Amino acid sequence: xxxxxxxxxxxxxxxxxxxxxxxxxxxxxxxxxxxxxxxxxxxxxxxxxxxxxxxxxxxxxxxxxxxxxxxxxxxxxxxxxxxxxxxxxxxxxxxxxxxxxxxxxxxxxxxxxxxxxxxxxxxxxxxxxxxxxxxxxxxxxxxxxxxxxxxxxxxxxxxxxxxxxxxxxxxxxxxxxxxxxxxxxxxxxxxxxxxxxxxxxxxxxxxxxxxxxxxxxxxxxxxxxxxxxxxxxxxxxxxxxxxxxxxxxxxxxxxxxxxxxxxxxxxxxxxxxxxxxxxxxxxxxxxxxxxxxxxxxxxxxxxxxxxxxxxxxxxxxxxxxxxxxxxxxxxxxxxxxx
Amino acid sequence: xxxxxxxxxxxxxxxxxxxxxxxxxxxxxxxxxxxxxxxxxxxxxxxxxxxxxxxxxxxxxxxxxxxxxxxxxxxxxxxxxxxxxxxxxxxxxxxxxxxxxxxxxxxxxxxxxxxxxxxxxxxxxxxxxxxxxxxxxxxxxxxxxxxxxxxxxxxxxxxxxxxxxxxxxxxxxxxxxxxxxxxxxxxxxxxxxxxxxxxxxxxxxxxxxxxxxxxxxxxxxxxxxxxxxxxxxxxxxxxxxxxxxxxxxxxxxxxxxxxxxxxxxxxxxxxxxxxxxxxxxxxxxxxxxxxxxxxxxxxxxxxxxxxxxxxxxxxxxxxxxxxxxxxxxxxxxxxxxxxxxxxxxxxxxxxxxxxxxxxxxxxxxxxxxxxxxxxxxxxxxxxxxxxxxxxxxxxxxxxxxxxxxxxxxxxxxxxxxxxxxxxxxxxxxxxxxxxxxxxxxxxxxxxxxxxxxxxxxxxxxxxxxxxxxxxxxxxxxxxxxxxxxxxxxxxxxxxxxxxxxxxxxxxxxxxxxxxxxxxxxxxxxxxxxxxxxxxxxxxxxxxxxxxxxxxxxxxxxxxxxxxxxxxxxxxxxxxx
Numbered sequence: 001x002x003x004x005x006x007x008x009x010x011x012x013x014x015x016x017x018x019x020x021x022x023x024x025x026x027x028x029x030x031x032x033x034x035x036x037x038x039x040x041x042x043x044x045x046x047x048x049x050x051x052x053x054x055x056x057x058x059x060x061x062x063x064x065x066x067x068x069x070x071x072x073x074x075x076x077x078x079x080x081x082x083x084x085x086x087x088x089x090x091x092x093x094x095x096x097x098x099x100x101x102x103x104x105x106x107x108x109x110x111x112x113x114x115x116x117x118x119x120x121x122x123x124x125x126x127x128x129x130x131x132x133x134x135x136x137x138x139x140x141x142x143x144x145x146x147x148x149x150x151x152x153x154x155x156x157x158x159x160x161x162x163x164x165x166x167x168x169x170x171x172x173x174x175x176x177x178x179x180x181x182x183x184x185x186x187x188x189x190x191x192x193x194x195x196x197x198x199x200x201x202x203x204x205x206x207x208x209x210x211x212x213x214x215x216x217x218x219x220x221x222x223x224x225x226x227x228x229x230x231x232x233x234x235x236x237x238x239x240x241x242x243x244x245x246x247x248x249x250x251x252x253x254x255x256x257x258x259x260x261x262x263x264x265x266x267x268x269x270x271x272x273x274x275x276x277x278x279x280x281x282x283x284x285x286x287x288x289x290x291x292x293x294x295x296x297x298x299x300x301x302x303x304x305x306x307x308x309x310x311x312x313x314x315x316x317x318x319x320x321x322x323x324x325x326x327x328x329x330x331x332x333x334x335x336x337x338x
Numbered sequence: 339x340x341x342x343x344x345x346x347x348x349x350x351x352x353x354x355x356x357x358x359x360x361x362x363x364x365x366x367x368x369x370x371x372x373x374x375x376x377x378x379x380x381x382x383x384x385x386x387x388x389x390x391x392x393x394x395x396x397x398x399x400x401x402x403x404x405x406x407x408x409x410x411x412x413x414x415x416x417x418x419x420x421x422x423x424x425x426x427x428x429x430x431x432x433x434x435x436x437x438x439x440x441x442x443x444x445x446x447x448x449x450x451x452x453x454x455x456x457x458x459x460x461x462x463x464x465x466x467x468x469x470x471x472x473x474x475x476x477x478x479x480x481x482x483x484x485x486x487x488x489x490x491x492x493x494x495x496x497x498x499x500x501x502x503x504x505x506x507x508x509x510x511x512x513x514x515x516x517x518x519x520x521x522x523x524x525x526x527x528x529x530x531x532x533x534x535x536x537x538x539x540x541x542x543x544x545x546x547x548x549x550x551x552x553x554x555x556x557x558x559x560x561x562x563x564x565x566x567x568x569x570x571x572x573x574x575x576x577x578x579x580x581x582x583x584x585x586x587x588x589x590x591x592x593x594x595x596x597x598x599x600x601x602x603x604x605x606x607x608x609x610x611x612x613x614x615x616x617x618x619x620x621x622x623x624x625x626x627x628x629x630x631x632x633x634x635x636x637x638x639x640x641x642x643x644x645x646x647x648x649x650x651x652x653x654x655x656x657x658x659x660x661x662x663x664x665x666x667x668x669x670x671x672x673x674x675x676x677x678x679x680x681x682x683x684x685x686x687x688x689x690x691x692x693x694x695x696x697x698x699x700x701x702x703x704x705x706x707x708x709x710x711x712x713x714x715x716x717x718x719x720x721x722x723x724x725x726x727x728x729x730x731x732x733x734x735x736x737x738x739x740x741x742x743x744x745x746x747x748x749x750x751x752x753x754x755x756x757x758x759x760x761x762x763x764x765x766x767x768x769x770x771x772x773x774x775x776x777x778x779x780x781x782x783x784x785x786x787x788x789x790x791x792x793x794x795x796x797x798x799x800x801x802x803x804x805x806x807x808x809x810x811x812x813x814x815x816x817x818x819x820x821x822x823x824x825x826x827x828x829x830x831x832x833x834x835x836x837x838x839x840x841x842x843x844x845x846x847x848x849x850x851x852x853x854x855x856x857x858x859x860x861x862x863x864x865x866x867x868x869x870x871x872x873x874x875x876x877x878x879x880x881x882x883x884x885x886x887x888x889x890x891x892x893x894x895x896x897x898x899x900x901x902x903x904x905x906x907x908x909x910x911x912x913x914x
Contacts, residue, residue: 144403145411145424264424265415266350266470267808275351310410317404 001106003134009325014112014136014304018105019085021050023112033087035114036098037062037177050074052089054097054212058177061208074099076125092116093127094282095178096209102130110134111296117281118288119151122185123178123214127292135298136325139306140283141261148261148285154278155186158235158257161276166233168255171248173240173272175260176202178282180237181209183259184216186280187235195220197231199238199247228252244273261285293320339435339464341369342377343471349482358484359492366496366519373438375514378493380475382486384513389453390445390476395422398454402427413856416808417481419473423466432463439514441472481806486603497522505776509537509604535573535596537604538623538704538712539776543783546767550784554746557770560716561741561749563756564764564785565699566674566871567629568681569602572698574620595619599628610683613691614698617734623704626738630672630680631697634734669697669736671761674886675874700727701738701766704774712774719774741765757788763871764788790869791911792891793903796824797864799857800846803831811846811858812839814890816866817881820905824862825881827908833869833889842893865894865902873911883908 006017013025021031028045035041035051037058042051044063049056053073060067074080076099079088085105092098092114100113109132116127116138141148162170174180180202187196195218198206206219222228222236232252242248243256258274261281269277284292293301293315300321303311312322345365349358362381366374379385399408399422408425415421436444441460448456457476461469474480490508494501499522510531511518520526574597597615599608608615611628672694680686680694703723704712711719720740727737741756743749749767756762764787772782795816803812813831817824834842845864852859869891876884883905 143411143414144407145415145421147424265808266420267416267806269351270806271809273353275353277351307410307414310407313406313410 001108003105003108003110006105007103007110007134014325016082016085016103016105019082019087019103021082021085021087023101024114031082032068033101034059035092035101035112036094038095038115041114044068048072050080050087052076052097052099055099057208057212058097058205061204090128090130091125093118093121093124095121096123096181096212096214098124100128100130102132108133110136111298112136113138113292115140115283116292117284118291119148121182121282122189123181123209129292129295132296132298134300134302135293135296136302136304137289137292137311138283139289139303139308139311141281141285142289142303142307142311144286144310146261146264146285147287148264148279148281151182151186151280152190154259154280155183155190157276158187158278159190159192161255161257162233162235165255168233168253169231169251170233170235170257170276171243171251171254172235172237172278173243173256173258173260173274174202174237174280176239177205179259179280181206181214181216182282183237183278183280184219185214188215188217192235193217194234197222197225197234197236199236199242201239201242202237222251240272290314290318293318339438339441339468339472341365342373342380342438343468345377346471346474346480346482347467349484353483355483355488358482359488359495362484362489362492363496366492371516371519372514375516375519376438376442378489378515379513381480381482381484382489383478383480384486385442385475386478387445387476389448389450390457392418392477394453394457395419395473395476398422398457399425401454402458409855413802414809416802416804419470419477422461422473423469426461426466426469428458428462430462431465435463435468436460441475442514445476493518493522497524502776505539506536507531508539509600510534535575535598537571537573537598537600537606539604540569540571540602540625541702541772541774541776541783542778543766543768543785544778544780546784546786550767551749551786552746554743554749554767556744560720560768560770561743561752562701562738562766562768563741563762564766564787565627565629565671565738566761566763567627567671567677567699570607570626570628570698571600571602571704572614572618572622572624572626573598573600574618574622576621610680610686611696612686614696614734617732620730621708622706624698624700624735625702625704626698626700626735628677628696628698629669630676630694631699631734631736632670632672632695633667634669634695634697667736669699671699673761673872673874675872695734697734697736699736699738702774715771715773716768717770720770753786762788788871790871790891791873792867792869793818793827793908793911794865794894794897794901795827795868796862796899796902797846797860797866798824798826798862799854799859800842800850801857807839810839810843812843814842814866815857816868818903818905818908820881825905827879827881827883827905828868828870828885828888830866830868830888830890833891834893838890838893863899865897865899866890867892867894873908875912881905881908883912 008015012022012027014023021033022029023033024035024041025032031048032046033050034055037055042059044067046068048070049068050072056071056073074089076089076091079086085103088102089099092100094115094117100111103110111130111132113136118127174183184196197220199222203221206216210216225231228250229252240258248254255276256274257276257278258272259278259280261283262268263277263279289311301315303324308324312324315322348361352358395418403425411425412421444456460472464472490504491501494504507518511529517529521528574595576595597618598606599611599615601607676694680696703719706722706726711722741752743752753765756765767784769782795818797814798817799815800811801813803810813829815826815829817826846858846860849861850858851861868888870885870888872886874884875882
């Protein structure tokens, strides 16, 4: 039976009828399979949740121990049966604990890739190419203008700016889960050994990363710095929304920096009031999206959210059948994970 | 080229005019001639190439990338230069980039056949940021938040001069401004501009406030119609005085005068209006309104007649429509719509020149018979102008009629009365003792526009904006009812605040029901109160009407769409 007859979308998300589960549902449901911990994919209040141990830990950190009645940790490569449907979790390379989910039913293989990227990320194993009939992909940066530069290059821009403006506090807006830790690790890899200062919203998740064995070096909450003037010439990481917030006014001579895949578009950087835009993304850029479609080589490509028009057009040009699922709610522009 | 690209990048991301000015001043101080002069020209918008244009770029990119993907990318990015900078498919970065001067000279001399090839080569050896700077040279309009006026201010500060001095110099000097820059640095004398046909920065007015109207007193102000054309400056010099190197006028056809017509912002628009320029001679700088005037050809005799009887009826009564100061012939003025077909025409055909002839309604003179009048009062300038009109015969020049009011009350009555004539946009009210000062001095000249027309329309489609509004749904097509159907009557993308834009953008995203390429169709539920200056019949639109300068006046979140206006309501507002 073709997957379009048993894998459906509704206002809550993507629903597998014979397995009676949702993947990354928007609302509370009986059974949810969750690909990763970003807030627009992982919600609290489901009856049963299946996810990687790291994703469950992230959800507990954010929503509390009781974020779902039953919590099932699924190991990478492990398969679980839901009625006649078999679901297997594979790494997606997006953030700590992120997975893609292979669904097998009635002779068809469908991969729900969640959010993913193909670049090296020290916090998670790389994206695995899983052969399938239908590849369900995101298209957050699904336009040929998006070509993310190497992260080393962007981190060097930040370090250069610190040298040119040693009197300015470099306030980096970065999403609290994934982006923040990736920026910290890239700074460490570039040899930046000084303490890095954090907005309160970044603390809990950085602590979790440390508990899970990821060394982020010395981190100091901004709230524990008595004399904020001493933050001149230092790096402070905060949620992007805090850049324009009253909170940042206590910092000395702020140079606003934003780390996001959107920073490639000048006007976007300007809208976020970034003086120094860093193009750092946890999603595929355009060449990586095309590379993935080629390597997975499915019969059909379904696109969940993002710039689906262009990706569908290109996939069809490459000889694949393509359609848009137009899932609502994955608001990648507002809620981060970019 | 790298330094220029770096400067643009810095300017783009730096907010605050002071910081931007500092960056530019540093660049000027640290960059050699002639590179810095070309950069100034690029920022001030005075750099133009014959073959390197927006269309050259668009054509090139569609030859080298998939046009559909380019269109989708452009829709998202909202700017051609940046889209191309990212999309250009070849990259062979070079350590030896050409200088800005080399780039400018190459594009200035390149043939039409070679321009694409040259551009492609440059794009290939540059980074996306450098490509963006390069493309901005050709597409103009840098959008880095630096106006031509602020460049002049920066130059004035750089040379410790008054901005007025830069303003007068500006239109007599040409890129790369080597003479001007060495003058500003105290290394050379001031460039000689004595005999050049140059633009003189114009004096501008403020919108009138209630308090200004209430403070109106008799015999202090000159009142005129505010015409609905375009503000221009007509400059005429006797040819023998012109130095060939500095001449900018293009209106000479071998007669003895050197002349040019400039727009309000100093663009030379002479080429579009040969009919007007051919008719004038003398030694003068006139400030006036350019309009389509139908009786220019026939009025010659009458204008001569007017010489005899002119002068006595200078103080025209507001109710005396025929009293056109010293010129007995009242201009038969057509609408702005009619003028529009003459604007931006490089070479207007003879047929167009005779079906839509242009003339000038003169309201001020900066120079008359070679004498500079800018330090005289408006009253004195007006008297000189009236005398000049009496002794001069020209079929295309008309003296602006002065109107009369004696109190705030009669001024208000006059405004109401004048606005009934749809060819007039309102009133101009100028202090009789005002000197002619470039810029917008306070309390000297006021404009009192007619109240805009408004209709309640329903939003039908939305499209993403450009520039700083990239990604926001900021362009709205709206319609009015005909029976049970909505017919689109126009498109607006201004009039709302940033806060309102966010709300509208959010509303569009939540209420989108369909998509046609970049256009989103929305639920027909939101009423927009649209303001506009006029309605014209139009065969291009299904609704049969076209609005002039429509903008969002208010967002009627509260009003049900069924209560929006009908097409019949809108048609009733058509002028004439």
